[in-house]
Amino acid sequence: MGTIDVVLFDLGNVLVDLGGSERFSSIFQVNAKDESVMWEKWLHSPAVKAFDRGLISLEQFAEGLLEEMQSDRSSKEFIQAFIDWPVGLFDGAKELLHQIPPVYHKAVLSNTNDAHWGRILDEMGLAGQFHSYFASNQEGHVKPDDKIFHRVIDDLGVAPERILFLDDNWLNIESARKLGMHGEQVKGVECARKILYNYNIIA
Known part of the structure; x- marks a missing residue:
């Protein structure tokens, strides 16, 4: 698999529990039968992209997304549900991070926003648990766009083939792999643990 440095x-859905498709469908009032379609729509939403890039306020995001969804839900109700969306860390998340030997550089690349960060x-x-943090609302770019991956590679000064990227969304994994990273799709801490074990990063 080659040498991994980062x-x-x-x-979301890797270390942070978002509550699954049922919670997503409840907050955004969409059909949760096909989770992959649901997340693809999320990633391509103009309102989501603008908010996660830090370009618009929470109020503007709510109004824009509700309009995209043709929802008559009140903006105030939606905003509170959205703020509360992340449930917390999955059990064992911090323990997994502590298992990674200090020889590895631990970093975050997250599509996030001012309501959640x-x-x-x-x-x-999670403050202080990583060496580097790349948050979309601070970088001005979002996954799966190549620009945010180039930003990570350039900032870390590491060849992409020495980076192992763990993400729950296949579109993001594809973008990372296209640029030469090792990309693995992950759902939850135990899945992440197995992948880190397979890459000989943890015992």
């Missing part, structure tokens, strides 16, 4: 984590770092305690 373990690059997505957060503070909760993830402070309330869920």
